[in-house]
Amino acid sequence: MQTNKLTGILGFPVSPFDKNGALDEHALHRNITFLIEEGLEAIFVACGAGEFHAISKAEYGAILDVAVDATQKRVPLYTGVGGNIQDALSFARLSEEKGADGYLILPPYLINGEQNGLRAYLSAIIESTSLHAIVYQRDNAVLEGDTLESLLVYPQLVGLKDGIGNMEQNIEFTQRFGERLLWLNGMPMAELTMPAYWPIGFHSYSSAISNYIPHISRCFFEALKRGDHEAVRTLYKDVLLPINVIRRQKKGYAVSLIKAGMEIVGLPVQEHVRAPLVPVEKSHYKQLAQILENAHKKYPRNHISL
Template identity: 65%
Template sequence: MAIERKAVPTGILGFPTAPYNENGKLDEKALAANIEFLVKEGLSSIFIACGSGEFHAINKAEYQAMVEVAMSVAGGKVPVYTGVGGNISHAVEVVKLSEDLGADGYLILPPYLIEGEQDGLFNYYKTIVENSDLNAIVYQRDNAILQLDTLQRLLEYQQIVGLKDGHGNMELNLELTQTIGDRLEWLNGMPFAEITMPAYAPIGYNSYSSAMSNYLPHISKQFYKALLEGNDHLVRGIYVDVLLPINRIRKARKGYAVSLIKAGMEVIGLPVVNTVRPPVIPVEKEHYQQLETIIKYALEKYPADNKEISC
């Protein structure tokens, strides 16, 4: 009997953070506000406890709390996917927990430390997906790079519905998308996906994870809409005025891919403090002030309620 698949997320994907209070404890109220903001702003889905949510640093109780908050706030309005990965036993455990909590699917983050052969990666993913009928999305990055024949073997498992690429090998991406086609949803998961989306969209990547949407979601939407509609003037304007300046700060320190999100959220008034867990570091004062300036300018030039934007 065929498994009835849930819809695969498309468009701009929301990746909430793991907000902590001044004592370093998970702040569930701040997390709820983060998710409410993303849903209200029209993001297509919520991916909870993934990279932006410091999957590497949260314990199982915090993981469960984050998923429960996401399920409650999303309330069926958008699908909720969880992050799984690392230690294979832990990955299987949280997949089962995600299913018990009612999640729509999960994103498989890279395995812990070891750079395995293709057969090893195949067995890693196989072991995880065999433990649940939930939708599964594989994440192509770091020590988990699937070649075409390995991915094709994995597609015997109907649970696998998408591939998220955070590796950036466009030759491999073309080989995958042109061979496999619409069997999978293709998600751009580069560290700042808006930066690379003009290269990814033409080859079949219709979705992307947006860190910036945690604090400038309307600009992310304006950018993506302009990209799809061929409005090169607006695409270039947002690219030069907003995306590139933020990306320069993001690249200034390792770990800013996570902490810069929280800084941006704090700048616009969301209840999150610029606090992260080691080995990630918080955003330094100078970079924080630079981000404030960029956000202020972006909100003035690309307002949420103005459809006629001059570039």
């Protein structure tokens, strides 16, 4: 897979669970297919939105099998790897074995390490396979410039996804390392920060709302790229900011609100999430349903002008 395909809107499917808490492989296949049909440029499974923290190794393998079958090499397929170093290495090798194109390296488990420790963690994973690797900067995994530069010896390292929001550092990174890496915006509700990220070279982002209103994500991104500030402001007012108000009400809504939105629009996903996440409260669910009803009336899926 060409890494230059990792531009634009990236799909991060959830891991659907049935009423008994089991992985719903049929729903996952349908949801991945939906994202590809909607034009998302890549698929990332078993990452944060996919509740990486809560799935077993057997489920991880099943998710990969479903994703490989659903994508059929039409778009790049990435997985999430992380946690403790032994599990991270195991997941990376399994990703290679099952035919993924690369992986997103999530933060190490619990520990706030020194830069040389973080480098050792990332290096061990990157050099364990020939797959493309993207480093996810967030939580307890925050790189300094020299640490990132030291990792560039690995040709497998193709990108950095930022979930911190330190724009001074992001400008330093993009100016210092330029086109050596792909730059991905991984902030929560990334549409809200893309106007700041786009001009400095972050031309790709993970979109939570693309799981249920991908045409809105596309409408927003195309307006941003062409400099249509009025269209961007209108989408913020009508859809993006109201959803974000709900997302910020509870910890974990970054995942459970996606599942609620998918259920509301009729995709085969139930609201079930695994502890310690909690489902969306009924009042918030109703608010989201109203926002989505209004959004579909004003921005009908088949009549969006890009």
